[in-house]
Amino acid sequence: DAGVIQSPRHEVTEMGQEVTLRCKPISGHNSLFWYRQTMMRGLELLIYFNNNVPIDDSGMPEDRFSAKMPNASFSTLKIQPSEPRDSAVYFCASSLQAAHSPLHFGNGTRLTVT
Amino acid sequence: DQQVKQNSPSLSVQEGRISILNCDYTNSMFDYFLWYKKYPAEGPTFLISISSIKDKNEDGRFTVFLNKSAKHLSLHIVPSQPGDSAVYFCAAIGGSQGNLIFGKGTKLSVKP
Numbered sequence: 001d002a003g004v005i006q007s008p009r010h011e012v013t014e015m016g017q018e019v020t021l022r023c024k025p026i027s028g029h030n031s032l033f034w035y036r037q038t039m040m041r042g043l044e045l046l047i048y049f050n051n052n053v054p055i056d057d058s059g060m061p062e063d064r065f066s067a068k069m070p071n072a073s074f075s076t077l078k079i080q081p082s083e084p085r086d087s088a089v090y091f092c093a094s095s096l097q098a099a100h101s102p103l104h105f106g107n108g109t110r111l112t113v114t
Numbered sequence: 115d116q117q118v119k120q121n122s123p124s125l126s127v128q129e130g131r132i133s134i135l136n137c138d139y140t141n142s143m144f145d146y147f148l149w150y151k152k153y154p155a156e157g158p159t160f161l162i163s164i165s166s167i168k169d170k171n172e173d174g175r176f177t178v179f180l181n182k183s184a185k186h187l188s189l190h191i192v193p194s195q196p197g198d199s200a201v202y203f204c205a206a207i208g209g210s211q212g213n214l215i216f217g218k219g220t221k222l223s224v225k226p
Binding site: 004033041042043045048056091093100102103104105106107108 | 146148150155156157158159160163165203207212213214216217218219
């Protein structure tokens with residue numbers, strides 16, 4: 001089991017640029033989550049998918065953020081245009097779509113927007 | 115409005131002693147609680163959970179206690195080991211809150 005795989009591990013970009021974060025969930029998991037971790041707000045849920053369908057995107061901070069899940073093994077989180085306040089660690093997690101099934105997190109992408 | 119609060123940002127404990135990490139919540143509809151552990155440069159990993167129908171769950175050195183009337187849970191680690199040094203997140207789910215709500219974490223340092 002390779003676990004949840006995120007890429008890149010680190011991303012440094014300039015304000016205004018487009019950023020795309022990638023996630024490969026654990027095979028067989030049918031729920032996928034994107035979280036953002038900051039010192040001020042801790043771990044916040046941005047969006048989650050069940051069976052590739054976005055279920056709740058109320059945590060997406062602005063229209064600059066978008067997420068897709070074109071198939072069961074891949075998801076992207078895009079920020080366009082990026083701003084310095086988007087600097088954070090972004091985690092992807094997956095789970096079985098079952099009550100109380102624990103989340104399995106990737107190792108995150110540390111994003112720095114200058 | 116924080117629904118899950120971990121009021122101690124950090125905790126330092128001597129190896130072999132007990133570590134007690136605390137968590138408070140405000141939503142009485144939460145019915146399932148989890149603890150995650152996070153090492154630097156890694157994602158959080160699931161540690162232990164408890165359902166609201168129980169008041170204690172034990173797994174090896176780790177025990178979680180739930181006090182529903184006080185809306186409080188705690189994680190006990192005994193004996194503490196240096197490898198337990200990490201950030202511990204409390205999380206809750208239930209009611210209209212269909213997703214895990216995380217606390218901000220407590221950084222535990224276990225000194226040899």
